[in-house]
Amino acid sequence: SAVISQKPSRDICQRGTSLTIQCQVDSQVTMMFWYRQQPGQSLTLIATANQGSEATYESGFVIDKFPISRPNLTFSTLTVSNMSPEDSSIYLCSVGPETQYFGPGTRLLVL
Amino acid sequence: AQKVTQAQTEISVVEKEDVTLDCVYETRDTTYYLFWYKQPPSGELVFLIRRNSFDEQNEISGRYSWNFQKSTSSFNFTITASQVVDSAVYFCALSEFNTGGFKTIFGAGTRLFVKA
Numbered sequence: 001s002a003v004i005s006q007k008p009s010r011d012i013c014q015r016g017t018s019l020t021i022q023c024q025v026d027s028q029v030t031m032m033f034w035y036r037q038q039p040g041q042s043l044t045l046i047a048t049a050n051q052g053s054e055a056t057y058e059s060g061f062v063i064d065k066f067p068i069s070r071p072n073l074t075f076s077t078l079t080v081s082n083m084s085p086e087d088s089s090i091y092l093c094s095v096g097p098e099t100q101y102f103g104p105g106t107r108l109l110v111l
Numbered sequence: 112a113q114k115v116t117q118a119q120t121e122i123s124v125v126e127k128e129d130v131t132l133d134c135v136y137e138t139r140d141t142t143y144y145l146f147w148y149k150q151p152p153s154g155e156l157v158f159l160i161r162r163n164s165f166d167e168q169n170e171i172s173g174r175y176s177w178n179f180q181k182s183t184s185s186f187n188f189t190i191t192a193s194q195v196v197d198s199a200v201y202f203c204a205l206s207e208f209n210t211g212g213f214k215t216i217f218g219a220g221t222r223l224f225v226k227a
Contacts, residue, residue: 042219043202043217045216090154097213098144098213099146103155
């Protein structure tokens, strides 16, 4: 399976600011995904990061709030914009397609 | 529509007991994948197993075993002789292929406590 790293591993941010999370894979992958895991909850898919085109967002998630880039087959970023305390979560990237392998996650606390 | 139900929110057992984690799914597709993931306190999600819809053979890996029954739409996970290191949240997941590619949804998770 691919080795996936995420930066930062954790951060504490002030409301109204933005944070960009990076996901790096050690091999080329066709599909990359971004998930949110709110405290004590399950995983919710934010979007599928498509290489060379706009991300595909799930219902309830919009590009203005969660812009995503995927410049190549090994790298993607997720930005959490204009943050509020409700954005405090673990953000995970994963790679697919059929079996998804996950990065270690980014723990975000918004004050 | 896809749905994954893990009715057990928390389970607590004593070390060396066997424990079964239940997973029931709903799908209209005939082709799909089922998964189990483990999330220990450190937070990373660890892939445990994948089963496709055409393979109902049960699987055993060490102390772990999985029972897939399409007739009851269930994919249950048993840990034999549990150990403290098995303490984690376990997620069952269902993946289907649609026009946008594979889409995976996760159950709510079952938190397993194994006491020494």
